[in-house]
Amino acid sequence: MLDNIKIRLQYILPKQGLTKFAGWFADKNAGFVTQWAIKLFAKAYKVNMNEAQKSELTAYATFNDFFVRALRDDARPIVVLDNQLAQPADGAVSQLGPINDDLIFQAKGHNYTTEALLAGQYQLAEKFRGGDFITTYLSPSDYHRVHMPCDGLLTEMIYVPGDLFSVNPLTAANVPNLFARNERLICVFETPIGSMIQILVGATIVGSIETVWSGCVNTQREGVIKRWTYPTAHSEGAVFLKKGDEMGRFKLGSTVINLFEPNTISFNSSLIPGYATRMGELLAVSVNDEKQTDESTGS
Template identity: 70%
Template sequence: MLDRIKIKLQYLLPKQGLTRLAGWGAERRAAMLTQWVIKAFASYYKVDMKEALDPNFSAYPTFNEFFVRPLRDGARPVVSGLDMLCLPADGAISQLGAIVDSKLFQAKGHFYTLEALLAGNYQLAEQFKEGLFATTYLAPRDYHRVHMPCDGVLREMTYVPGDLFSVNPLTAANVPNLFARNERVICVFDTEFGPMVQILVGATIVGSIETVWSGQVTPPREGIIKRWTYPAAGEEGAIALEKGQEMGRFKLGSTVINLFAANQVEFMPQLKNGTVTRMGEPFAEALRPHAVEPVSAENVI
């Protein structure tokens, strides 16, 4: 009964207005009030401040600065190895697996299409047919900067306006097409493992989504799709990011979706629905063709 009420409220509440209000409040410098809010939030969600670059609450004059706090050096070692990809964010795996018939699994009884997720870009969607996807949910207590799973050169970025439903597991299980209807920022990279997409999905009271190359992408929320393209690798102005490097952040929590082309990588076997993730830990491994040893003439019958 309570769950049904929560879902009903998701449809009835003025999510855009609540999000604007939360974003405004999170940027206020309210001295003692800000400190009280930060401490109450950290206590309620059991935030581990020992991992923060500065563990003192007084170091954060606004709630947003606390929320996107950087971690101390060494807090998230990045897995080594040219064939290894690293997890992009702290959180938990919501779903991961194969993209079947151009559809991604959201939750029991719910699927959504690649083309809908990618805002109707059928040419981009074609590159990920029969590929892999992973959805990572960032809870309020998590570290909210998002990093690169592998080296990549940014090809394009698309801002897609949309709803601002919550993206927690309850909503994912009850709101159809959740990730294809919410606001999101789609980032496409060229990598040695083929094309890779990393999508930052907005949600209720997510005050803003930012990337390291463009700064704040949203707000403003103007209700139109915006698309930016970037120089290719080797060209002047190309944006190249390394494995483990920060690529974006949420001011209040949300979800990251990764897409990989077919036959390029395989996810680590220990990852499954509900697995807690830590940025930098093993995410996937490249699928490399196995070398075949040449047959010598003396072994030929």
């Protein structure tokens, strides 16, 4: 009964208004009110501040400063072999596996299409037909910066306006097409293993989605799809990121979805829905080099 009430509320609550207000407050230095909110949040969600570069809560002037806190340089080692892909974020695996034709599994009884997720970009979606996906949910207590699984050259970025449903497991199990209807930022990279897409999905109370190359992309929320293309390698303005580099961040939220072309990667066999991820740990290996990795790790 309680779960049904929570889901119904998400359909009727003014999610845009709540999110706008939360973003406004989170960016304000409201003195003791801000400090009270940070301390209450850190206690409620058992946030591990020992990993942060600034471990004292009073070091953060705004809630957003605290929420997107940087970690110590040694807090998240990155897998080192060239054929190993790194986890992009702290969180938990929501779902992962093959893209069945054009269908991505959301939860029991719910699938959505790659084309819908990519806002109708059918030619782009076709590249990932029969490929692989992983959806990672970032809870409020997690580190909220998102990093690169592998080296990548940014080729395009698409901002897609949409709903702001929560993206927690309860909502994923009950709201059809959740990730294809929520606000999201689609980032397309060319990598040593082929094309890879990393999608930052917005949610209720997510004040902003940012990237390291463009800053905040959803400040105005104008309700229109926006698309940017980027220069080729070694050209002025090209955006190239190495494995483990920060690529974006959430200010309150959310979920990361990665798409890989067919026959390019094999996921870490330990990954199952609910598995707690840590940025930098093994996400997958490139298929062509899987045997090499097994031999080098002795597995």
